[in-house]
Amino acid sequence: MDRRQFIKFGSFITVSVASGVGLSACGGSDGAPGSDLALASGAWKFPQSVASGDPRADSIMLWTRAVPSAFDNVAVATGSDTAIRLIVTTTDNSAALGSNAALSGATVADVKLPLQVQYDNTVRHKLTGLSAATTYYYQFIAGDNRSNVGRFKTAPAADADVAQLQFVYMTCQDWSVNHWGAMTSIAAEQLDFIVHLGDYIYETVGEDFQLGAVESRHDALVLPDGVYKNGSSGAKYANTVNDYRYLYKKYRTDARLQALHERFAFIAIWDDHEFTDDAWQDAETYDGSFNADGSDLHQPARRRSANQAWFEYMPADVTLDGANTTFQNIKIYRDFQFGKLMQLVMTDERLYRADHIIPESSINPATGKPLGRIGSRYLVPQDLFNSVEAQKMAGAKSIGLDPLTTATMLGNTQRQWWMDKMKAATATWKLWGNEVSLLRMGLNGVDAIATLLALNAVTTVATSVGTAAASTGGNFAVAGAIVAGVTAGASSAVAQAAAVAIATKAAGGAAADAQAAAGVAAGLTAAQAAIAVATFGKVAAAAAAGQSGAALAAVAGQTIAFGYIKPEVQANKANSAFVAASGKKDALSAFFTKFLLNCDQWDGYNSERKALMAHLKTNNIGNVVAMTGDIHSFFAGTVNDDFDATGGGTPVMVDLVSAGISSDSFFSYLRDAASTLGDIGTLVSYPVAVPVTGLGTVNLNFNLLDYTMGKAAPTVASLAEQTRVQLRGALAAKGVPESQLEATTGAVLAGLQANSDFNTSLLTLAQQLSALGNNPWLKHLNTDAQGYTLVTLTPGKMTAQFRQVNKLVGTTAPATIVARTTTATVTAGTPAVTIS
Known part of the structure; x- marks a missing residue:
């Protein structure tokens, strides 16, 4: 040879x-x-x-x-x-x-x-x-x-006409939690190849998020040279090439992962956990791991070890430059041609990225200590982010650099490569193997707090209406008008007189504006009269429909809470009378602003995202779809040219985000983090206690994060269906045999829909959070899931099936692996996605 x-x-x-x-x-x-x-x-x-x-x-x-x-x-x-x-x-x-x-x-x-x-x-x-x-x-x-x-x-030849490609993309396969049953399902698919979007391994062992239930066939990991994250006990992280090699070797001993590699070629990139959580370049970002001067801890030797192990164990057509003594000794971004049908561009969004715009080491003036994750990577005030990003870019420009140099995910060289590849692509579809989501995920804190305070007031206001009804001869409409006036600041005497005047006008057939005028004549302000009339009308209509007693009081309570309390808080923010009355002004004051939920993803590199979208838009580059991992959720939506523009900007491409194979969900992470934030935690999770005959009480944490982020308002039936997978897992944990799980889950869900806490309190809460209107470009959200995505690509459309899997049954993966399939379809020629 x-x-x-x-x-x-x-x-x-x-x-x-x-x-x-x-x-x-x-x-x-x-x-x-x-x-x-x-x-x-x-x-x-x-x-x-x-x-x-x-x-x-x-x-x-x-x-x-x-x-x-x-x-x-x-x-x-x-x-x-x-x-x-x-x-x-x-x-x-x-x-x-x-x-x-x-x-x-x-x-x-x-x-x-x-x-x-x-x-x-x-x-x-x-x-x-x-x-x-x-x-x-x-x-x-x-x-x-x-x-x-x-x-x-x-792959097909570059000039070949290709009728169809079918492949899976997958991500986030933590050995130490949940199960790898999804891999069994993938192995049974008819595929051309598999795209792996990173987090193939997790560098930590024994971290808090890795202490949940796990299948028994995955024994405990033992790093040969691991370093404790804090002190001399608890979680460790991989630190040497032998540590990282060990993880790849251990993960690859699982026969299900072996079966995937044996059957299909992988096209893989890394994300952060192949080195360290939320990594940038060679920097470690664990909370508390800073240098003496407060700067991030850089670990070039550890980064090189991670690079080498990935190179040795991943069958990727890349080279490691042994003569390069820096940590950037490997280039994994690359592209693939699949005939005239698809150009696949795979990017590296860790090795070249600049520090998070607001560094974890930034000092929190309230505590005098580094921010850590909250405020730098997660739940970042948007105005502060915009200001700091602009300052960093101006600083780069002032010394002759590309302004994006200090605010980049891809790095200047890779960014230009991406632009060139997209512009030169001749295939019908340009797919992007993208590590972290391009979708804006924002939260308006003002609207959220106003909604929560209104929700918290419903019961109290309804009780007051019930009490007032006793003095009005059981006339709940009049009682509601009285309480509405008082809630809006009128005296009891004025509110009573105005309520009678409003009722008199209504009895005579007068319209709402005439009723309001009567209320003002009786001493109410225009705003007080408006809520009194609205409450009177809603309660009267409910009474005419056959409702009575507590149900009418509840109608009044909701009308007053959302018709007056919520808009009052929205208008006055921390100075609202209802914020003061809550006794939580100090705790809530920091949340009266807009937030970016996750600045480790593209929301944290907004100007570069806008530059990429401008490149696509200016050059009329269509049929671009990102396939994304990292965030342990299913999302589908459009990536717009400028999410901050009026109306959220113009759609340019689509992002389809896949949940992790086994890693705990984004919802579970935020649920645990938000549990310490009091009322704010209700934006994420709502506890539901479900009595089950023979099993006692099953406690669920209902996922409200989806609605807060923009999911469409639910019905009682869709609300119940949303919790099916979690409930099935909870019943399995209680010992229900898998042969009985489907029937038992169905029966419990039917009973749950009849539960007033569920069909009234929780339903109202979910509907109100959905009405916040956050992130209208998100067309599908499921933040509490594990699974993978199956793609069928033809010249006319891209169909992505989000395959959510069932949870553990005892200590084993479920026999019925796929729980539900949601289909996202992108039609050629249109930067839009439909869900079915």
Whole structure:
């Protein structure tokens, strides 16, 4: 074999050219690594199985790891270098998938490959000279043993007409919580390839979010060199190359993940947990982990270790530059062509990004301590963010730099590469493998607090109406008008006189404006009269419809609360009389502003996002869809040119966000964080106690975050359906056998809809939060889910099926894996998404 057939890259990546006949083992004349190594002999094993990645029309990257059979599956490799064989064929060996049966058929490659201890006995081999749109089968042989059979499909030729592509994108597979049943479901799909959007591993062990229920087949992780996050106990994080290697090895021992790699080529990027949570460049951002001067702790050696382990264990067609002594010694952003149908652009949104616009190390003037996550990455005041981002960009410009240099997610070089790729793309669809969401996720704190205070007042006001009704001969309409006037600031005497005047006018058939005029004549202000008339009318109509007693008082309470209290708080904010009366003015005052929920994603790099959208819009680049992970939720919506413009700007592209395979949901994180914020926590979660015959009480934390963020107002039935997966999981945790779960869940949900706390209090709360109108560009939200996304792509449309999975049953993955499927459809030529 000559150098054209077998080339070395950094003594690790090897390359050979396939042919129609088997290739002989490499000789020593070309000096390639492994050419002078004897083939391994004796008993060997492949504890992490095999994998393929980066399918192109003429090439593939193939991977395995082999160790002697007596060796521990996840220990660091020791001993001497040796060599193994790789054989590849186009003969259909699908029946052998999942086994180490001998590969049958004529070979198109038979290659001798080095197995080097310095790379933990991993092998990365690029096979070129392949045929486009062709399915191949491969197998490695070490000594007396064969690996499991692997399969991959090459991409179509760049000029090929492609009728359809089908693939899955997935993300966030934490070993330490929940289950990996979703992988079983994915393995059964008919796919061309898999896109992995990062968080393939989690660098921490024993972190708070990793202490929930987990399937028994996932035992506890033990980092060989891990460092405690705080003090000398509790959670640890990966710190050395052996730590990161251990995580990849351990994760890849799961047979379900192995099955995915054996069956489909992966196109993978990383997110943050392949290095450290919410990473930027080589900086660690754990709360409390700052330098003495308060700056973020930079860890170039740790970053390089993370880079190396990812490079060794991910079958990606990239190179690691061993001569580069910086932490930016690897480039993983790259693109793929799938005929005339799709251009796939994969970006790296961690290695080059600038610090978060408001650094975690910024001092909170109220405490004199660093902000940490809250206020820097999460729940960031939008005006403050805009001001600081503008200052940073102006500072960069003042010293001759691109203004985005200090406010970038991609870095200047990668940003220009992205723009060039999008502009030059000739395929119908331009898909973007994007790590963190492009969708604006904002919250108007003024409206939210006004809504919560109004909700909290409903019961009190309704009780007052009930009391007043006793003195009006049971006339709840008049009682409601009286309480409305008093709530709006009138004296009791004036409110009573005005209520009688309003009732008299109403009895005579007068219109609402005439009733209001009577109220003003009796001493009310115009605003007081307006709410008194509105309350009188609503209660009178409810009484005419057959309601009575407490139900009428509740109608009055809701009308007064949302017709007067809410707008009064919205108008006067912290100076509202109702804020003062709540006794929580100091606690609430900081929330009377607009917030960005998550500035670790593109909301935290807003000006660069606008620059990218302007590039697409100016150059008429259409059919751009981002496939996103990271946030452990399903979202679908449009990415607009300027979310801060009137009406939220103009849609330019679409972002489809997939929930994590197993990681705890975005809702669960915010629920726990918000539980310490008193009334504010109601924006996220509402406790519901559900009595279940024979089981006692099942306690649920109902997800209100979706409605706060913009989900459409629910009905009682849709509200109940929303909690089906959580309820099913809670019943399973109570010991209900899986064979009975569906029936029991259905019965409990039917009873839940008849529960007044559910069908009145919770329903009203969800409807009011939905009415806040936050984030109208979000067309689908499910922030409490695990799962994956199945894409079917044709020239006319992109269909993305969000597959939500059921929760654990005891300590095992559910037999019924997929709980529900929600379909997002993007039609070619239109930057919009429809949901079904």
